Amino acid sequence: MDEFYQDLSPMLFYxxxxxxxxxxxxxxxxDGIRALAYLDTDKTIIKNKRxxxxxNLYPELNNLHKQAKTRCIIDGEIVVMINGKPDFFKMQKxxxxxxxxxxxxxxxxxxVTFIAFDIIYYxxxxxxxxxxxxxxxxxxxxxxxxxxxxxSRFIEKNGIKFFEVVxxxxxxxxxxxxxxxxxxxxxxSKAWLKFKVYGEDDxxxxxxxxxxxxxxxxxxxxxxxxxxxxxxxxNTSKDKKLIIDFAKKNPSSPLFPNEDNQIIWMKPxxxxxxxxxxxxxxxxxxxxxxxxxxxxxxxxxxKKE
Numbered sequence: 001m002d003e004f005y006q007d008l009s010p011m012l013f014y015x016x017x018x019x020x021x022x023x024x025x026x027x028x029x030x031d032g033i034r035a036l037a038y039l040d041t042d043k044t045i046i047k048n049k050r051x052x053x054x055x056n057l058y059p060e061l062n063n064l065h066k067q068a069k070t071r072c073i074i075d076g077e078i079v080v081m082i083n084g085k086p087d088f089f090k091m092q093k094x095x096x097x098x099x100x101x102x103x104x105x106x107x108x109x110x111x112v113t114f115i116a117f118d119i120i121y122y123x124x125x126x127x128x129x130x131x132x133x134x135x136x137x138x139x140x141x142x143x144x145x146x147x148x149x150x151x152s153r154f155i156e157k158n159g160i161k162f163f164e165v166v167x168x169x170x171x172x173x174x175x176x177x178x179x180x181x182x183x184x185x186x187x188x189s190k191a192w193l194k195f196k197v198y199g200e201d202d203x204x205x206x207x208x209x210x211x212x213x214x215x216x217x218x219x220x221x222x223x224x225x226x227x228x229x230x231x232x233x234x235n236t237s238k239d240k241k242l243i244i245d246f247a248k249k250n251p252s253s254p255l256f257p258n259e260d261n262q263i264i265w266m267k268p269x270x271x272x273x274x275x276x277x278x279x280x281x282x283x284x285x286x287x288x289x290x291x292x293x294x295x296x297x298x299x300x301x302x303k304k305e
Contacts, residue, residue, distance in 0.1 A: 007047070008036055008185055008186070009051070010034055010036060011075070011185065011188075011192060012189070013194040014188060014190050014193055016176070018163040021176065022157060024177060025156055025176070025179055026174050027153070028152065028172075028174060029173040029174055031086040031087075031171075032088065032112075033091060034075075035049070035054065036073055038073050039071065039072050039074065043065055046061060046078070054095070056103070057103060058094070058107065060107045060148055061148055061149075063148075064114060067143055067146060067149045068143055070142055074116040076116040076152070077114075085170070088278075090110050093106075111147075111148075112148075113148060116143060116152065119142065122138055127183075128184070132181045133179040159176055173194060174195050196277060198276060201274055201276065202272070202297060204220065205219075205268075205269075205272055205293075206219045206266065207247070208263070209262055209263050211235060218234050219233050220233070221256070221268065228268065232285040234288050238291075246270055251264075251267070252266050253265065268299045271293070271297045273294055274291065275291055276289070
């Protein structure tokens with residue numbers, strides 16, 4: 001088998017806090033679907049990080065190989081851009097489509113772009129042992145950009161200031177990469193770090209589902225137009241005993257429809273602080289993390305606010 005077509009896993013990031021550095025370059029963290037694009041002389045094959053061939057999902061990317069001067073494999077992110085910003089939810093809808101007709105229609109309504117930020121195979125061999133800054137140069141020299149394929153830009157030194165600008169613009173975050181780092185296929189390395197922009201919110205605890213001896217799934221709600229709606233389900237061990245004890249003394253009928261019938265519902269009273277990436281169109285929270293119960297605020301306070 002041609003080594004060019006073997007299943008490869010992209011290099012992964014550790015999460016960290018923003019910093020400045022002479023040894024790192026800083027790029028936008030694009031909110032989309034991570035993928036490797038195999039650009040052969042006569043065809044394009046795109047695989048996600050689980051090795052699934054997703055080429056047919058994005059027909060508008062079928063000719064990316066024509067933008068490469070030499071056969072190569074590039075690492076990047078597939079994104080849907082709306083008003084100049086990546087829209088993860090439209091991207092997610094695109095990635096879940098199966099019907100060929102709907103895929104074709106969506107490719108015209110919400111076309112995707114492949115944003116390349118690394119190259120791992122070039123001129124018939126892997127170049128993963130080359131320093132990142134050299135791979136960046138090869139990527140720039142080998143790829144001709146168009147609307148469907150663009151190269152990620154980067155800045156040097158000023159990671160903190162860059163993060164603050166990204167945060168103000170409502171983008172997902174930034175990444176930092178050591179300029180001299182190798183590319184470690186399928187591995188998570190501290191040579192690559194990501195800094196995510198998080199929001200925080202106070203949500204009411206509505207119930208829980210026992211998962212194991214250590215953790216529970218907490219069902220959180222939020223007020224929207226004076227109605228309590230589901231905001232997030234978060235698996236955690238934090239404040240488990242306090243929540244279970246309160247539920248035993250303050251049971252409630254189900255607060256949200258179509259939920260697991262094993263959920264233990266409770267009177268809306270306890271309030272928890274939650275960190276999250278972004279709010280969806282329905283008001284739920286993406287990538288939510290429970291920080292702990294508040295002892296200075298309760299549901300009645302949320303209603304006043």
